Amino acid sequence: MPEEGEFYGKHGEPRKYDASFKGPIHNRGCTDIVCCILFILAILGYFAVGILAWSQGDPRKVIYPTDSRGQFCGQAGTPLEKKPFLFYFNIIKCASPLVLLEFQCPTTQICVEKCPSKFLTLVQAHALQNEDFTTFKTYCKEDVDISKMSVPEILKQGLCPAMLTPSTPFTRRCFPSIGKLGGVLVVGNKTTFDNGEGGTGNADELLEGAKKANVVVEARQVAMKIFEDYTRSWYWILIGLVLAMVISLIFIILLRFLAGIMVWVMIVLVILVIGYGIFHCYMEYASLKGEPGADVTLQDLGIQTDFTVYLQIRQTWLAFMIILCIMEVVIILLLIFLRKRVLIAIALIKEASKAIGHVMSSLFYPLLTFALLALVIAYWGITAVFLSTSNVAVYKVFNETACEHSYNTCDPETFNVSQELKDCPGAQCMFAFYGGETYYHKYLIALQFYNVFLFFWCANFVTALGQMTLAGAFASYYWAFKKPDDMPAFPVFASLGIHSICGPPTT
Numbered sequence: 001m002p003e004e005g006e007f008y009g010k011h012g013e014p015r016k017y018d019a020s021f022k023g024p025i026h027n028r029g030c031t032d033i034v035c036c037i038l039f040i041l042a043i044l045g046y047f048a049v050g051i052l053a054w055s056q057g058d059p060r061k062v063i064y065p066t067d068s069r070g071q072f073c074g075q076a077g078t079p080l081e082k083k084p085f086l087f088y089f090n091i092i093k094c095a096s097p098l099v100l101l102e103f104q105c106p107t108t109q110i111c112v113e114k115c116p117s118k119f120l121t122l123v124q125a126h127a128l129q130n131e132d133f134t135t136f137k138t139y140c141k142e143d144v145d146i147s148k149m150s151v152p153e154i155l156k157q158g159l160c161p162a163m164l165t166p167s168t169p170f171t172r173r174c175f176p177s178i179g180k181l182g183g184v185l186v187v188g189n190k191t192t193f194d195n196g197e198g199g200t201g202n203a204d205e206l207l208e209g210a211k212k213a214n215v216v217v218e219a220r221q222v223a224m225k226i227f228e229d230y231t232r233s234w235y236w237i238l239i240g241l242v243l244a245m246v247i248s249l250i251f252i253i254l255l256r257f258l259a260g261i262m263v264w265v266m267i268v269l270v271i272l273v274i275g276y277g278i279f280h281c282y283m284e285y286a287s288l289k290g291e292p293g294a295d296v297t298l299q300d301l302g303i304q305t306d307f308t309v310y311l312q313i314r315q316t317w318l319a320f321m322i323i324l325c326i327m328e329v330v331i332i333l334l335l336i337f338l339r340k341r342v343l344i345a346i347a348l349i350k351e352a353s354k355a356i357g358h359v360m361s362s363l364f365y366p367l368l369t370f371a372l373l374a375l376v377i378a379y380w381g382i383t384a385v386f387l388s389t390s391n392v393a394v395y396k397v398f399n400e401t402a403c404e405h406s407y408n409t410c411d412p413e414t415f416n417v418s419q420e421l422k423d424c425p426g427a428q429c430m431f432a433f434y435g436g437e438t439y440y441h442k443y444l445i446a447l448q449f450y451n452v453f454l455f456f457w458c459a460n461f462v463t464a465l466g467q468m469t470l471a472g473a474f475a476s477y478y479w480a481f482k483k484p485d486d487m488p489a490f491p492v493f494a495s496l497g498i499h500s501i502c503g504p505p506t507t
Helices: 004-011 033-056 091-095 098-102 122-128 131-137 151-156 203-287 307-312 314-337 339-358 365-388 419-423 444-478 491-501
Strands: 085-088 109-112 167-170 173-176 178-181 184-187 192-194 200-202 392-398 428-435
Touching: 033 365, 033 444, 122 131, 122 151, 203 314, 203 339, 307 314, 314 339, 339 444, 365 444, 444 491
Parallel strands: 085 173
Antiparallel strands: 085 109, 167 173, 178 184, 192 200, 392 428
16 A cells, blocks of 8 residues: 555645635536527427417317218217218229328218118118118208109219118228128128119129228227227236336345346356257257248248248248357357456446445436326327317318319308309219318428427437436435435435536536
């Protein structure tokens, strides 16, 4: 042990105590003031966008199907409350390419109480004027009495469908009940049927129409299913997070006392697991020898959606075995040449576990980060939904034949006496999509981009705040001369207060 004079002579003279000494940096202060101001202004703008979206948006447009008049089927408190299903007058028309271009099926759509359960044509029902006719009228427009009208007149004005087919509700829409009988597509046990217009239809046409009609709602349904899964299993997710936190806490406590043993045990276990993986891959590779189709190459197989197909060929297991062998060799070589580094890492882990023991609140701080991130994600998601549903109903002219007014905007209230109907007698003014002509509606895409941009900015801010807070808390442990006497009473909260306001000191 060198004498005190020798030590200071070699490393310089010690600085004497000075009560006025404020550290090596004299001009201390918050950094990134301009960025902070911009961030605050951006947050205020974010709140303004959210308020605007919430005042204009209507999430019911996502939940409920919409008829040709833009009304919501099954919405509580409306005349359509007891009519939750959307019915297509002629779903075969949904096979038109127009569906992919306009995301709208070019046929009248109304809200109904239940989907049709049997085949029935308007001609048959109108001729009998019995219970079937009463049932048929529930699938017609409600604002006109068709009892005293002829069938051609009803069809010409588009008041009723020409036929009803057995249907089942799917995503709150009535789709034909298509099945297979003896390997042939059938609807209600029929391959062909009277289409109510003097011809016949078949199940293939209905299937194609149903597929195209479903294109409009598939993306929406995927999102809704994901949301429903979360709402049904949120408590399991919460339980899993709590268990993960408890296991992590136990692991950290054990590292404080058994860091060396645990690290080496984990390294050995990794080597053993990879070794078993190599053995398993070899056994699978050997067992597939001589099996039909097992010698097909991955290149010949191509891309398959069913991953199990790849497990039936030998080349897959050979590739797995080679990859695992390379990983095993790399890990063993790293242990041989970097064994001293591993010992240093173990020492650092021991010291880190001691630091956590003195700053136990750091184990719970990630919960705050998680809550803030959840808040940011929720705000972004809700705002995005309200922005996407804040458009107004837009109606357009749809016609099966060529028409100069096709796809022009129209007003359903005055369409029956409009020039468009006179020029195109078979045209209909139908709900097309939600849009608008105001500045707000024109810049909805820009607002969505702003919403996404602020989402990433806020998410990164929350993450960085957590990193800086924990760094400051552990720095108070590291620089404390007497641990834990010289440490703040609540290191995490003290660090959080500093880093919430100021950044690192300026130079």
